[in-house]
Amino acid sequence: MEEILSKFFEISKDPYTQVSKWKEKNEKKVVGVYPMWIPEEIVHASGMLPVVLWRGDEPVTIGHAHVPPFNCGITRSFTDDALREKLKFLDGMIFYRMCLQEISLEFIMEHNAQPKPEYIGYFYFPAVFDRNPALKEFLIDELQDFKRDMENLNGIEITNESLKKSIQIYNKNKEILRNLYELRRNSSGKIKAKEVQAIVHSSMLLPKEDHTRMMEELLPQLEKRKAATNGKIKVILTGALCQTVQGDLLDLIEDLGMEVVDDDMYVGSRYFALDANVNGDPIQALADRYMEDEPVCPTKGEWAKNWGEHLIDVVKQNKADGVISLLIKFCPPHLCWYPAVREKLAEEGIPHTMIEVEHEVTSLDPVRTRLEAFTEMIKGGI
Amino acid sequence: MAKEYRQNRLETTRNMGPLVDKHWADLRAAKEKGQKVAWSAGPAFLLPYAMGMKCHFMAGYAAYCGGRKAADQVIEAAESGGDLIDTCSYHKLHTGMFYAVKEGIPIREDVILPIPDLMISARLCPEQSHYGESLAQRFNVRVAGIDFPIPRKKEDTPKIEKFVVKQHKEVLIPLLEEICGKPFDYDEMRRILKVEKEACLIRNECWEFMKRKPATWTLWDYGVSIAPIFYMMGNPAGIEYYKKLKAELEERASKNIPAILPDGERFRIMWDGWLPWAFLGIFIRKLIPNGVIPICGRYPWEFFPHPEMIDPDADDIIENWVHQWYGGQNIMWHDFPGGALELIEELIEDYSIDGIIFFTSKTCRAWLAHPDLMHIAERKFGIPGVLIDADMVDSRMVSEAQIDSRLQAFIERMDAMKRR
Ligand code: SF4
Numbered sequence: 001m002e003e004i005l006s007k008f009f010e011i012s013k014d015p016y017t018q019v020s021k022w023k024e025k026n027e028k029k030v031v032g033v034y035p036m037w038i039p040e041e042i043v044h045a046s047g048m049l050p051v052v053l054w055r056g057d058e059p060v061t062i063g064h065a066h067v068p069p070f071n072c073g074i075t076r077s078f079t080d081d082a083l084r085e086k087l088k089f090l091d092g093m094i095f096y097r098m099c100l101q102e103i104s105l106e107f108i109m110e111h112n113a114q115p116k117p118e119y120i121g122y123f124y125f126p127a128v129f130d131r132n133p134a135l136k137e138f139l140i141d142e143l144q145d146f147k148r149d150m151e152n153l154n155g156i157e158i159t160n161e162s163l164k165k166s167i168q169i170y171n172k173n174k175e176i177l178r179n180l181y182e183l184r185r186n187s188s189g190k191i192k193a194k195e196v197q198a199i200v201h202s203s204m205l206l207p208k209e210d211h212t213r214m215m216e217e218l219l220p221q222l223e224k225r226k227a228a229t230n231g232k233i234k235v236i237l238t239g240a241l242c243q244t245v246q247g248d249l250l251d252l253i254e255d256l257g258m259e260v261v262d263d264d265m266y267v268g269s270r271y272f273a274l275d276a277n278v279n280g281d282p283i284q285a286l287a288d289r290y291m292e293d294e295p296v297c298p299t300k301g302e303w304a305k306n307w308g309e310h311l312i313d314v315v316k317q318n319k320a321d322g323v324i325s326l327l328i329k330f331c332p333p334h335l336c337w338y339p340a341v342r343e344k345l346a347e348e349g350i351p352h353t354m355i356e357v358e359h360e361v362t363s364l365d366p367v368r369t370r371l372e373a374f375t376e377m378i379k380g381g382i
Numbered sequence: 383m384a385k386e387y388r389q390n391r392l393e394t395t396r397n398m399g400p401l402v403d404k405h406w407a408d409l410r411a412a413k414e415k416g417q418k419v420a421w422s423a424g425p426a427f428l429l430p431y432a433m434g435m436k437c438h439f440m441a442g443y444a445a446y447c448g449g450r451k452a453a454d455q456v457i458e459a460a461e462s463g464g465d466l467i468d469t470c471s472y473h474k475l476h477t478g479m480f481y482a483v484k485e486g487i488p489i490r491e492d493v494i495l496p497i498p499d500l501m502i503s504a505r506l507c508p509e510q511s512h513y514g515e516s517l518a519q520r521f522n523v524r525v526a527g528i529d530f531p532i533p534r535k536k537e538d539t540p541k542i543e544k545f546v547v548k549q550h551k552e553v554l555i556p557l558l559e560e561i562c563g564k565p566f567d568y569d570e571m572r573r574i575l576k577v578e579k580e581a582c583l584i585r586n587e588c589w590e591f592m593k594r595k596p597a598t599w600t601l602w603d604y605g606v607s608i609a610p611i612f613y614m615m616g617n618p619a620g621i622e623y624y625k626k627l628k629a630e631l632e633e634r635a636s637k638n639i640p641a642i643l644p645d646g647e648r649f650r651i652m653w654d655g656w657l658p659w660a661f662l663g664i665f666i667r668k669l670i671p672n673g674v675i676p677i678c679g680r681y682p683w684e685f686f687p688h689p690e691m692i693d694p695d696a697d698d699i700i701e702n703w704v705h706q707w708y709g710g711q712n713i714m715w716h717d718f719p720g721g722a723l724e725l726i727e728e729l730i731e732d733y734s735i736d737g738i739i740f741f742t743s744k745t746c747r748a749w750l751a752h753p754d755l756m757h758i759a760e761r762k763f764g765i766p767g768v769l770i771d772a773d774m775v776d777s778r779m780v781s782e783a784q785i786d787s788r789l790q791a792f793i794e795r796m797d798a799m800k801r802r
């Protein structure tokens with residue numbers, strides 16, 4: 001068990017080495033897809049390895065000549081990595097129209113990536129708004145273009161059958177991750193938040209088949225693991241769009257007597273929340289998945305549902321005591337949604353606090369103070 | 383002795399204040415008169431206008447509120463309602479207004495907005511949909527969305543244009559018809575565009591005076607004059623305004639009277655970014671004493687619309703309208719960095735530009751890849767640039783010390799280039 005877990009930590013901590021080693025060994029192309037909604041299944045079906053692009057853990061250096069310091073961590077860190085030849089194993093990079101900071105990356109990569117990958121893609125996935133037919137139609141056209149580009153990049157035709165097969169492989173991995181979360185939910189204190197993050201992050205970086213296999217081995221062992229202490233404050237983490245958060249921050253939350261029983265983070269439950277349908281037309285199925293309204297995604301122009309209501313459901317489902325929003329510093333989609341979430345949780349009387357997650361963390365002291373106040377507040381109310 | 387440069391203000395621009403005040407006063411009074419009100423983020427406001435609704439346009443309001451020095455107050459209200467400092471300040475002007483009205487927080491009378499019956503988010507910038515989300519979720523406002531993608535490649539334009547037209551026809555128009563309880567008024571839309579075309583044709587003639595050396599007016603004068611062809615579209619007063627302006631510019635040109643005294647500018651610059659509505663005075667007071675004037679830029683409304691492309695009698699007026707953005711002159715394409723470079727090159731040439739200020743807002747990243755554009759423009763066109771990061775309306779984001787030191791170095795570089 002410990003061996004598999006440490007493998008996941010290794011992959012999550014150093015994707016550069018892991019992914020390039022995989023590429024060398026398998027002699028296949030690797031395509032980096034930007035978080036959070038690019039259907040990796042299409043890349044997979046064309047016989048390449050899709051990896052979800054990530055935030056490194058080094059301070060940004062030359063990247064700042066291209067991306068201002070008031071952009072979010074992943075956009076700065078990714079740019080820095082690409083300029084410092086740290087992503088040279090990527091044969092392709094794919095972006096889509098998600099937020100302003102991410103939209104810039106396509107041009108920045110075209111002009112500055114070292115080396116420039118063979119393929120840089122950009123798609124106009126639309127907002128979901130009221131889910132009117134024009135939006136869906138446009139999305140399907142974009143997915144078709146995406147499919148065509150992947151076929152051209154690897155010279156392999158993507159058939160309906162091959163795409164469905166990829167969808168199945170991805171669905172299976174999602175299912176096993178959901179099982180992991182189920183286990184966490186039902187067995188207090190068995191799995192640390194940091195471990196969960198490393199597991200989910202590894203799924204974004206490894207071939208799904210390998211990840212699923214490792215999980216099949218790991219899960220039964222985790223079930224047998226002895227629970228840590230009980231009686232802690234149960235919290236839900238939400239936010240952290242597009243990127244991992246520092247393991248130290250997750251540890252701090254737990255060290256302060258809280259237990260993360262579930263989450264609503266991108267490198268977390270959001271990543272595997274939605275299967276695509278394997279029956280019918282696979283492109284249509286991927287479009288339908290994008291159009292789903294749960295989990296509420298602040299980047300998609302969601303108006304019908306309130307993110308806060310979704311969180312209330314998660315809190316109830318887990319009998320949690322409170323919610324911690326992890327807001328990536330300078331992330332506008334989350335910033336804009338934050339007041340609505342805060343208000344909704346307050347209306348429901350759910351204790352809530354917000355931590356701004358910076359890329360360059362100098363000290364966790366201010367966060368500690370905030371979290372301590374939060375635990376006191378909950379204890380006062382319990 | 384160093385030359386003393388002074389601003390030479392136009393007479394005509396003094397007429398703008400009352401025009402603009404009336405526009406916003408009418409909007410404030412709309413509800414009492416039983417008129418429907420819309421708020422609009424992005425360029426779809428023409429359609430509610432055609433339906434006889436009163437409509438506010440987000441950036442126009444920001445310009446007005448910032449120009450009236452009331453933005454800080456509204457932003458403060460937004461933050462007291464839970465918004466955070468890093469959120470787009472245009473967004474906060476709106477959530478702040480709502481929150482202030484709802485909670486009874488005192489806001490200056492002249493910048494108050496009526497609560498809308500409809501909010502239209504035309505999602506050029508993904509953040510424009512966040513307005514919709516906030517207003518829908520927090521304040522129960524009915525919202526309509528039009529996705530308005532900026533093309534990454536010129537060849538992507540036709541498919542995007544088709545998509546945008548479709549949304550206008552299938553989403554926005556039926557919704558407006560439902561809210562207003564009447565069929566869409568295509569005739570009124572044509573009338574508005576006819577007036578717009580006429581005003582813009584004269585405005586285009588006025589631009590020719592910016593190409594002149596020395597220039598007879600500046601980008602800042604145009605900023606002050608922009609309302610009639612922008613959010614006051616269809617108001618015939620705009621035509622009168624531009625006629626007067628043109629006459630004054632002609633007179634200046636005939637007598638060789640420049641935009642700055644005593645004898646015109648030393649450096650002609652491009653301003654690449656939003657106009658700093660609340661700080662127009664601060665910037666111009668720093669530029670003019672150095673003989674620097676902003677002449678043109680890439681502000682999307684600056685070259686909007688292309689009147690020669692407006693056809694009020696077009697078979698399909700919606701298509702004609704959307705084509706303003708995507709077709710011919712490529713206004714939207716110029717917002718993507720690849721297209722931006724194309725336009726920057728043209729403007730450098732047409733307006734004899736000596737340097738470029740890349741003005742970035744700390745809360746808005748819509749000016750994609752600004753640092754790269756600056757490096758490329760320097761390399762490719764030999765034109766020095768400087769990055770200024772501040773904000774259009776939030777005074778906390780503006781550091782005069784940063785501006786001073788960067789401008790100084792920039793002016794020295796332009797000077798060195800000129801001496802070569
Ligand atoms: S959604 Fe937020 S975290 Fe993701 S790239 Fe955009 S700003 Fe960064």
Ligand code: SF4
Pocket residue numbers: 470471472473507508509510745746747748
């Ligand atoms: S982020 Fe910029 S472009 Fe987008 S709404 Fe705000 S000010 Fe406008």
